[in-house]
Amino acid sequence: MTEDKSGKSKHEQNVKRNRVFILGAGFSAAAGVPLTSTLLEKTMAKFSSESPGLFARVDDYAKECTENTDGKVDYSVVDFSSLCTFLEYIELSEYGGGERWKDAGSREKLALRFYLAKTIAEHTPSESDLPVLYEEFASQLHERDIVISFNWDCLLEVALHKLGKPYTYNNFGDNSSIKLGKLHGSINWCLDAPTNHLGTPVNTLAWQSLRLTEGMLDTEIYHTPALLKYRTWGRYTDLGEVEPFLVLPGYGKAFDVRFNAVLWYKTEVVFSLTHDVYIIGLSLAPDDFFIRCFFLSSLPFIDSYSGVEGRQIYIINPDPNCESNYEFVRSKGHAKLLKEPFSMEHVDFMKERLKNT
Numbered sequence: 001m002t003e004d005k006s007g008k009s010k011h012e013q014n015v016k017r018n019r020v021f022i023l024g025a026g027f028s029a030a031a032g033v034p035l036t037s038t039l040l041e042k043t044m045a046k047f048s049s050e051s052p053g054l055f056a057r058v059d060d061y062a063k064e065c066t067e068n069t070d071g072k073v074d075y076s077v078v079d080f081s082s083l084c085t086f087l088e089y090i091e092l093s094e095y096g097g098g099e100r101w102k103d104a105g106s107r108e109k110l111a112l113r114f115y116l117a118k119t120i121a122e123h124t125p126s127e128s129d130l131p132v133l134y135e136e137f138a139s140q141l142h143e144r145d146i147v148i149s150f151n152w153d154c155l156l157e158v159a160l161h162k163l164g165k166p167y168t169y170n171n172f173g174d175n176s177s178i179k180l181g182k183l184h185g186s187i188n189w190c191l192d193a194p195t196n197h198l199g200t201p202v203n204t205l206a207w208q209s210l211r212l213t214e215g216m217l218d219t220e221i222y223h224t225p226a227l228l229k230y231r232t233w234g235r236y237t238d239l240g241e242v243e244p245f246l247v248l249p250g251y252g253k254a255f256d257v258r259f260n261a262v263l264w265y266k267t268e269v270v271f272s273l274t275h276d277v278y279i280i281g282l283s284l285a286p287d288d289f290f291i292r293c294f295f296l297s298s299l300p301f302i303d304s305y306s307g308v309e310g311r312q313i314y315i316i317n318p319d320p321n322c323e324s325n326y327e328f329v330r331s332k333g334h335a336k337l338l339k340e341p342f343s344m345e346h347v348d349f350m351k352e353r354l355k356n357t
Contacts, residue, residue: 015308016357017142018274019350023149023156026281026317027342030133031125033153039119040083041075046122047115051238058108061086081249081287087112088252102199103219104191109252110243117187117244120153121230127162133344134159140351141165146172146179146270150282150291152187152246154228156180161228169223170210172266181267183260183294188227189245191259192219197240204241205232212262219259221245249288257290264294271298276353277313280342284325299329316342 025035034042048055062073065086091106104110125131138159141147143166147156157180160167166177169186182189189210196202207222226232227242236242247256257264271277277299284291299313313335315326322337329335338346 012308013357014144015273016275016310017354018144019146019354020270020274020277021141021145021147022277022279022282023147023151024280024282024284024317025151026283026319027149028124028151028153028155029281030342031131031155032123033120033151033155034123036080038076039116040078040080042123043112043115043119044073044075046119047111050115051111054107054111054238058087058112061090061108083250084109084112084248084252085250088250088255091252104243104245107239109248111238113244113246113248114238114242116246117152117227117242118233120187121227121233124153124155124158124230126229127158130159130162133342133347135162136344136347137350138163138165140347140354141178143174143176143178146267146274147181148267148270149180149182150184151182152184152244154186154188157188157225158228161225170212170263170266172270179270181263183257183264183267184247185245185256185260186223187244187246188225189221189223190241190243191221191245194222194241194243202241212260215262217259217262221260253290268294268298275308275311275357277311278346278350279313279315279317280346281317283317283319283322286325296328299335300332312336314338314346316340316346 029035044055047058059073062075062078062083063069065082066073066078087106087109091109094106105113134155138156141160149156157167160178167180168174168177169180169182171177172179190207193201194203194205194207205224205226207224210221210223213220233242245259247253247260282291284295286292311334313329315322315335315337318339318341320339322339323330326335326337330337
């Protein structure tokens with residue numbers, strides 16, 4: 001095996017350049033993208049003003065699931081996961097009675113997704129307002145990096161587009177693009193070919209296929225860069241062409257993730273081809289079973305995948321619960337917990353570590 005002057009094999013050099021970045025809500029927080037604790041309240045305010053009739057139905061369901069039958073729902077304290085689970089039950093009832101709106105979900109759930117996505121888009125900085133932190137983070141990414149995101153927002157896409165860096169959502173064999181696997185969906189994705197309110201196929205936003213049906217899946221997912229710009233959202237309403245594919249929390253998640261299962265599979269195997277792992281702003285709540293299972297089947301064994309020594313996991317998160325939430329991997333001795341909000345210091349560290357490979 002060939003070696004350079006420092007004695008490092010070409011294989012070792014190549015592997016050490018390949019990194020995995022795992023993004024949670026805390027990654028986008030410094031840009032002003034709402035965290036879960038405030039997102040529902042902002043979403044329901046927009047929902048009620050733009051679609052009052054449909055909002056009233058969802059609001060009634062919220063009263064039922066919170067046992068609040070005689071007053072206004074305070075969405076700042078409503079448990080997001082519980083509301084989504086209740087809407088999943090309503091969809092189940094409609095399905096059993098032959099009244100389900102469409103395969104993608106009930107009217108109430110689809111409308112909620114639309115206003116969640118629109119709210120996120122409204123609070124995501126444009127290219128001209130993008131904080132330096134995210135531009136610098138995107139600038140140090142290279143085509144052999146893999147980003148796994150559990151966020152719905154398109155903050156990273158905005159940064160990459162501004163820098164002219166190509167990225168791909170699905171083609172992990174593309175050696176010219178940064179790989180971005182969004183396991184919880186994205187505000188600029190839709191499930192199945194887009195249609196208008198009457199169910200007629202339409203494509204005013206240049207939707208492109210993720211090509212998931214070229215594998216084992218039966219239903220395609222489409223994406224469009226047009227929805228990275230918030231002004232685009234003003235031309236569309238709920239239950240029409242823009243029908244964001246978002247994997248919602250709660251028990252319905254078990255059904256939603258089947259539509260992008262290929263991406264979960266592809267990202268699970270990336271650790272055999274990469275080296276350092278950066279987990280940014282992902283608290284890993286004990287009840288987030290799918291993410292925990294994803295990590296349990298990979299992170300504890302991460303030092304043995306590539307055969308190259310010195311691999312390290314960096315967990316960047318100020319949440320005090322991270323210590324216990326990540327104990328299953330910290331106990332293996334190759335994970336460092338940095339109990340700090342994501343900042344430029346971390347980006348500089350990434351750059352320096354990459355330079356020294």
